Amino acid sequence: MRYVLGVDLGTGSAKAVLLDGEGVQIGRGTAEYPLHKPHPGWVEQDGEDWWRALGAAARQALGDRDPGQVACVGLSGQLNGAVFVDSAGQPLRRVPIWLDHRSQKECEWAEQKAGDLLKERALSRLGPVNTLAKVLWLKANEPEIYRQARWALLPKDWLRLRLTGEVGSEVSDASVTAAFDLYRREWSGEILEALEIDAGLFPPVMDSPDIAGQISAQAAAETGLKAGTPVVAGGGDMPCMILGSGVIAPGVVACGIGTAAHATAYAEELDPRAYNKLWPMCHPIPGKYAWLGCSFTGGASLKWFKEEFGGSYDDLNAAAARVPAGAEGLFFMPWLEGSATPCPDPSARGGFVGLALRHTRGHLVRAVMEGVVYDLRHSLDCFIAIGLPIDELRIGEGGSHSPLWRQIQADIFGRDVVRIATDDLSAVGAALLAGVGCGLYPDFATACSGAVKLAETVPCRADQATAYARAFARYGALYPLLKEWYAGK
The missing domain is CATH 3.30.420.40 (ATPase, nucleotide binding domain)
Known part of the structure; x- marks a missing residue:
């Protein structure tokens, strides 16, 4: 063996x-x-x-x-x-x-x-x-x-x-x-x-x-x-995660919420229209490229909340699940170490906007989860703006282990999402490179077909997607309004 x-x-x-x-x-x-x-x-x-x-x-x-x-x-x-x-x-x-x-x-x-x-x-x-x-x-x-x-x-x-x-x-x-x-x-x-x-x-x-x-x-x-x-x-x-997610052909896009949150897409060539919005990179498959959209402290935002305010992840998820979509007007900006896509700014910082006396711990948690996904939605919009197709949207990493966060992603993205059952995707990608490099696998398609396991499809709920689309428009207005404030002007 x-x-x-x-x-x-x-x-x-x-x-x-x-x-x-x-x-x-x-x-x-x-x-x-x-x-x-x-x-x-x-x-x-x-x-x-x-x-x-x-x-x-x-x-x-x-x-x-x-x-x-x-x-x-x-x-x-x-x-x-x-x-x-x-x-x-x-x-x-x-x-x-x-x-x-x-x-x-x-x-x-x-x-x-x-x-x-x-x-x-x-x-x-x-x-x-x-x-x-x-x-x-x-x-x-x-x-x-x-x-x-x-x-x-x-x-x-x-x-x-x-x-x-x-x-x-x-x-x-x-x-x-x-x-x-x-x-x-x-x-x-x-x-x-x-x-x-x-x-x-x-x-x-x-x-x-x-x-x-x-x-x-x-x-x-x-x-x-x-x-x-x-x-x-x-x-x-990130390139290894792209490979480990099976993003090796046009139309397959993957999102993940780990320490950072990210969206990735395959590309045959570069497009300067994405300058200073998305990160271009060489794909691990020789001669190919990939695009990365990022939120630096995606999953780290929920980890920060847990460590500072207590409770297990199960407790936080349960509290957030009792709150309606949109967290009753409460927004969270997940820029705890600066913003990334589509407006990279190391001076940007996180915060809650719209906090009211009626809001509970569950509202805060749900706003954090939604804010991370709103930030990722920007990346998908950037892909579309440069003509990258999104035929299949996969989600993985730690955030996909939460049924609530999976559903929030489907509803805010406005698309059905397919959960990647495989964990440790970057390590898997590194192993696939080793397998192709030494000839154990004949090519990348064969390698990914064996290693990348897909689970259930989470359907987008049309009524929630409509409400989230309105909320996303409000979220998108926050950084332009705060940009000068972050810069100390």
Whole structure:
């Protein structure tokens, strides 16, 4: 029996899945690690915590199976971190991750210097979320570490270096950094030169299913895997989630509510009309593209409410279910760490609007759940605006485990939705890349047909959809009204 192992380095934990030759999941593991917030706007993690979690999750997924039966390993990782390492691959500081917003000043400078290039080659405005912004911040604020750095690696690329001893990056992860030329599918020398960044910091890029190296003897001893096992280049967590959701052809769109909430669509080519609204990225399938719409703190908004005000998720869902759709005029803006699609703004912040004495705890919870989905609805509208078809709308991740949140999605989207039964979609996507890369699966269509399991269809209720359409129009007016206030003007 031959297996493939996929490991996803998420924001709060590493997750591993083991798939057999038919794409059936036969093992899984998980291990958590902390966030560090030493200053306002700073969000960092320790690479050694990631490494320990990878080993723990992989061992759980393998169980008592022979690691020699693992044909290939694939890695998925959180986007837009920056691991600054020396020539030996050792991190020089903690890793600023995608949630880190310290670099706004550097972003404003970069937009003045190279805004046209960023738009033309990366289809992006530079924001603090991007890896490039973190490189600029390091150069300006910690110049000694910048001088010592041999490589600026993305999170999963550093883990792959630890596994194999080989330095490299790959197109899907690199494509969202703002330092990448999406059309040429390579690092943009033009952008880096304009911003006076050493292009040598960025390693060569590979396609996602390319074999990037083999597990070293030292890594094998530390992780329980077998030395010599091939490792593919892998992918960013969102591109791998796209693959793990089966979004591999036009018309299939997926939404998910995890720490962030997102909507994703497949594309054959790029469209500049989505500039500064959607995030373009290279699809893990070589030569293809994908679009991402995002709400940074989607599921994190409900987690915040739970942690600050108490109660289990079951209790919160039950309270929200007793409240009518629309939460009797109460709205929640889920921008706890800035807004994303369609108006990226790191200064935006969350809040309740329309609060009245009659509103209860259940109203607050329902408003949070609805606000997250309203934010996702913007992404679907952006897809439609650039001509992307939505023939089948799939929903997955943690938010899809709630029957109420599933129904809210169908009603606010105004479409029937199909629940993805498969969990740990980014890790599954990484495993599928490993399977295609080593030849266990003949192609991506075959790989997805075995691994991506669909469950029930949740029908859109016409009467609720009509009411929600009116509410969504009111929600859409909130950011334009508050934009100047967020900016302190």
